[in-house]
Amino acid sequence: MSEITPDLVRHLGVLARIQLSDDEVTRLTGQLDVIVDNIAKVSQVATPDVVATSHPIPLSNVFRPDEVGETLTREQALQNAPDAADGRFRVTAILGEEQ
Template sequence: MSDITAEQVAHLANLARIALTDDEVTSLTKELGQIMHAVEQVSEVATPDVAATSHPIPMQNVFRDDVVGETLTPAEAVAGAPEHDGSRFKVSAILGEEQ
């Protein structure tokens, strides 16, 4: 097991421009040591014959087939519009002079 020292923690904090008190360095030294120990345990288990996984359950495509269905005619589409010219919606200009 590789141990991390208080000097290494202080050096890393200095590189990250983080000001740490002596108590924080002591606390972080212990915590980072525990993290490194946990990573070492996982590394022991992760052998070449163990397949890497990104998801714990298999993923599948949830999209349905694209099927052409019934659509509206242009007249039906504009039927409820406040203004239209028969086949297109009419809208007020939003740029320039008011009409």
């Protein structure tokens, strides 16, 4: 068993600025205890001869090669725009930026 106590959970709640009720402290104490125990089990199994993996199944590149194809003209791209000016999409200013 790990050393997760209700006092530790309350302390973590204070650090995280989360107000926890007594019921939540009790529930989280048990849940965090299980999590820490499971991490300890994995740590016991992880030995230097076991290669670390980021994904359990080998992945292969599924991208297709880049090929130049037919593209839209500027007029085609802007034809359904709600607002356009000077060959560009026109949008409202954001974040207080002035134009």
